[in-house]
Amino acid sequence: MNEKKYHVLLYYCYTRIEDPEQYRLEHHQFCLDHNLRGRIIIAHEGLNGTVSGLPDDCERYMAYVKADSRFAHTDFKIEAHEGHAFQKLHVRVKPEIVHSGLRHIDPTVRTGQHLSPQEFREIKGSDDVVIVDVRSNYEHELGRFKGALTFDIENFRDFPEKVKELEPYKGKKIVTYCTGGIKCEKASAYLLEQGFENVYQLHGGIIKYGLETDGEDFEGRCYVFDGRVVTDINKKNPVVVSRCCVCQQPSDRMVNCANPVCNLHAPMCEACGQEMEGACSPACREHPEKRPYDGTGYYAKEMNGYDPYHALKSTQKHLS
Incomplete structure (x- = not known):
């Protein structure tokens, strides 16, 4: 290793x-x-x-x-x-x-009550608590807390239109969570604005929960927005909840479709990854713009002579 x-x-x-x-x-x-x-x-x-x-x-x-x-x-x-x-x-x-479309909300003025990872672990199984995942489909399909409510959304900015699905739980404690906590600051504040009274959020999100507890009852793996793609959370009772998008067998190996026009974020087992050359479908495998598959399913943007000082120098010139 x-x-x-x-x-x-x-x-x-x-x-x-x-x-x-x-x-x-x-x-x-x-x-x-x-x-x-x-x-x-x-x-x-x-x-x-x-x-x-x-x-x-x-x-x-x-x-x-x-x-x-x-x-x-x-x-x-x-x-x-x-x-x-x-x-x-x-x-x-x-x-x-974070792109939310909720620019009128200022979490420094009003937001859901923060719960530490330890406090969250203690109450997450209570009958009067509803755990709400505010992340996108491809994130919660890969991993989520046991029993959590999820929304069919492609982006966080779609969250407000889904809040009506929480109306039946308005009398319970609503606890939101996301990867690192940033989305919940606005999601929980929006719930308060919409008349929900007992609103909480997992402080530091899934990542902090995994770092400070044994990760109990987080099922699957956590999608992250860097070259790792996924990270492990649960050290106590881990399970795989996602399935390969090709063969539907259990798999928590996350890839981007090799066809950049598609670029689907989806689980794909190693066998299907090799057979499909990193593509999520036969059509994507045959697409003329398909990227070479290196076995990882992660495609960094082309460097194209990338100069980390270029943006700095350009801005300095503009401001001078």
């Missing part, structure tokens, strides 16, 4: 950033100086990122973020990995730190 010499950091922080573009420049430069890679989003409403690097560089990064009073309360989830979880560094300014 490869030694896990790197760390992967997952975090978010809702806070007011008056000049996101200027902060992006500073933040980007710090990451370059400390050999960090990842995807970081900066908006007026806060900061959201997944970053990979050597442990010392990650420690410096966390200290740098928390040294700014705006981000002092940021909660970092730290996982070990064999290498960088990203090929590139992207630090971008966007309208929201």
Whole structure:
């Protein structure tokens, strides 16, 4: 087994950033100086990122973020990995730190009550508790908490139109969860806005639950948005809940369809992966743009002479 010499950091922080573009420049430069890679989003409403690097560089990064009073309360989830979880560094300014369509909601003003992983584990099986997964289809199909309610949504921005499905449970305690906690800040706040009274959220999401408990009753594996694609959560009673999209046999091996026009996120067993050359269907296997299959089903975007300093220099020139 490869030694896990790197760390992967997952975090978010809702806070007011008056000049996101200027902060992006500073933040980007710090990451370059400390050999960090990842995807970081900066908006007026806060900061959201997944970053990979050597442990010392990650420690410096966390200290740098928390040294700014705006981000002092940021909660970092730290996982070990064999290498960088990203090929590139992207630090971008966007309208929201997670695309929700709920821009009027400010989680720093009102949101669902946070439950620690230990508190969540204690109440998740209670009769008066409803556990709600606010993630997309391909995420909860791969893994989810036992007994959780899931929604048929392709993106988080579709969540508001599904809230009506929770009306029968309005008198119970509603506990939302997602990968790292960021979506639940707005999902739980939206539920409060819609008249739900007893609304909670799993603080730090599935990842923190796995890190701080034995992961009991999380069935399957957790989809993550980096080169790992999936990560294990349950150390106590793990089961496989997903099925290969080709042969329908149990499989928790996640791939992207080799046809980039399709790019379906779906479980696919190794045998079908080889037979189908990484494609989810015969039509995709024969598609003229199908990517070569290397056995992983993960396709990083083409580097195309990628220069991590280019975006920094372009923005500096624009602002000068």
